Amino acid sequence: MSETVLEARGVRRSFSVSGGFMKPRRALHAVRGVDFTIRRGEVVGLVGESGCGKSTLAKLLLGLMPPSEGEILLEGAPISGQDRLETARRIQPIFQDPYSSLNPRKSIGTIIGLPLRVQTDLGGAEIARRVTETMDLVGLPARVVDSYPNQLSGGQRQRVAIARALINRPSIIICDEPTSALDVSVQSQILNLLQDLQREFGLTYLLISHDLSVVEHMASRVAVMYLGRIVEERPTAGLFAEARHPYARALLDSVLTPDPSLGIPDTHLGAAFPNPLEIPAGCSFHPRCPKAMPRCCTVAPDPLRIGDGMVECLLHAPDQHDEPEEETTR
């Protein structure tokens, strides 16, 4: 039940990017020390804005690129020392854009059966049987097995991607924005499907999304990421009831529920753009934080366990019991 499937320990990843013509190369710190665990049967949501390092983290977890520092353990064993196929068999992705994630020149049956052909020694007939079975499971009509991606609708394509991820029964599926390229009515079908599959097979998901409504609906635990670090992590209900980190608070406030009696929320965030090339000193969120204190500009907060959650903010540091000064920076 509480067996750990995936664990990240102090994972960092930086890239060297061109600084411009005739300028030295600069380091882009995409992921800056991420720790978390995902237990079997759990749905963990990972939220954050573009550029916060979500997608890099997903690639690191999938073993598609090595971390600069730290370790990723899949079912207890570090993936760095593991055979590529062994990792691939146990962790699979679902991508955002089903128009880009399916090879336009391959038939649906070939696409779904690829993991079995690469990862197992099964014969053609057995693979075909498993493909049909999986297509049925994700609600794809059997007749599309010989069709090509361009003949399917967006929702059907995403079902193909789900079938491909699912066919060799991985331990965990990383869903990277699985519905944000889809229409509302299709999104609900895909979310329902992901949920049914999760219940039926006890699947484990890491659900990466910028849509907090989706995460609230699907996930039992949520991690909020900002500029390469997880700044708050808690069970969903607790986070949505009362977020501790000001950034998590702002994200939650920005969710536009379809209620015409409410106006446009004011997030009180500064317009400063979170730039992973120039990460601010101290708490990386302080230039946009409505509750920033003078020492936030110099002291980087440490992760702090509170109850069943974690938060990384000086407002909650044990030596900080006095009321925060109401100071707004830009």
Place this chain on the structure above:
Amino acid sequence: MAEQVLEVEGLSVDIPVTGGMLHPVQEVSLTVARGETLAIVGESGCGKSLTSLSLMGLLPSRAERRARRLSLLGEELAGKSERAMSDIRGNRMSMIFQEPMTSLNPAYTIGDQLAEPLERHTRLSRREVRERAVEMLERVGITAAASRLGQYPHQLSGGLRQRVMIAMALICNPDLLIADEPTTALDVTIQAQILHLMAELQREFHAGMILITHDLGVVARVADRVAVMYAGQIVETGTAAQIYGAPSHPYTRGLLSCIPIPGRSRPGEHLGAIPGVVPSLIGRMEGCHFADRCALVEPRCRKGDIALRDGSGSGHRYRCVLDPETPATQEAPA
């Protein structure tokens, strides 16, 4: 009652394609008053973007537009030449697009692009143009505005680029602003800021605004009135309160049940779903366009053209032959 900025009656667009004639917009009628925001909401392929492009006279050349009435502040636009339309575009009506990176020209500076509509439509001197550009940038919340004039689009973040787009759209003080998915490409926290800014500027400039979007959350918070489009037609229209409080078309009700709402839809429970796919809009179509996906479909739904009928309050109309059943409890607003 406020002055009507835009009055559209019976707007249709036909596009010849291989296999027949595509009818992406069919008999759309709408009005926008000064200071009012009309949201056109629908899923991809419903015709909402082509509706806005046809209002601007920006349809692809092979497309044909028909309208019984298409007037901007009482002035009929339907018969206007391309030349006359280009005097109006960017001046009296302007548009904000979804992706500011593709709608700003990467080869020109922000200053050049802001100056363009002024140079095209006014007789201001170069200094006045520059002053106006700086003023507009400051107005949309861009700091160090004067130094931004020399920057190129790629040097700005997505949120800043969208602010520049808004400044460009408003710089000639238009009567009508059409925003096509203005915040879809932005992060949620930036989205809130941009929506705030747009609402504020709209009040200040006293313009009419058409907001095209698929996001029901944005619509609820921003729109005064809403038009729900499906397969080329407006299937329901009314005030935001009417649409969200008493959705009467099965499609509107279906859409509202599809979205997870923190605190209202129960986590882990199934979301509503609309089975099937959008029908092909090639060729003529008989009966209700939603019939094939509707759970309540009856034989009479498939005959003739379904007209809009009056709904729960004044201005609330919907295109369905069935009497509105009481909305299911889970969709009712708190």
Place this chain on the structure above:
Amino acid sequence: MAVTDPVTGAAEAVLAPSPAARMRGRAFGHAGFVLGAVILIGIFAMALLAPMVAPHDPFDQVLDRKLIPPVWFDSAKATWEHPLGTDQLGRDYLSRLLYGARISLLIGFAAMLISMVIGTAIGVAGGYFGGRVDMVCNFIITTRLSLPVVLVAIAVVSLVGSSLSVVIWVLGLLIWDRFAVVMRAATMQLRGRDFVTAAEAIGCSRARIILSEIMPNVMNSLIVVATVEMAHAILLEAALSFLGLGVQPPEPSWGLMISEAKGLMFFDGWLIAIPGAALFLLVLSINLLGDGLRDVTAPENRS
């Protein structure tokens, strides 16, 4: 862009034809493609069947029958025995033209194949692996682009002597640049697509990803470049033969035929016009076919 989306989005249907079926439909509706294909197939058939259809041996010199004009000339000498007349050595011009088509097609095709293998390998490697590998590939491409093809070909041929195989190899080793440049760009673009990442996440080997995920998607551009380069090779062969550095007499090559006739240009112009027209038709048909293929296989790339 947002402007076109609604159109295609609305037209999206579950029963759209498969890519192959759509391509067939477009191919038969494309006038240039059909015309190019018909001419090329015609030339190819003539080359293939040359021993059967040629009225005479192309090497047979009958000196008392030299310089007979083609039949449409109003001349007492013109005869249906030599429909296109004879050259200055009395060889049947039609037979030489038919056999010459074999040389042109053989050289064009073989040189194109060699350059395709080299260029594709360099381009795909650079585009897929990126980084250092790409830097090296790019350097090789740049080096090649800075060499003038005709000068290098002339130098090499005059150094090692000329023969059919030398011409093929020299051309093949020189004209792969366009393959490399196009394949590199196409591969780079695909490299970032999610289906390649998905294949990596499934655990596919690099060879498998390149061969079965990337190659099928760059085939269109590959075929288009192949036609262009084949036409290019044929013209270069003609040029080299004209300069006396390509195919050697008495082999019948169209370039050589033009060269041999250049002394009689002002007296018997048809000697140059006939192989010249054949060369023009062949290159035109290949280019029409290539242009057609580009439109047929990737209509979305048209401006």
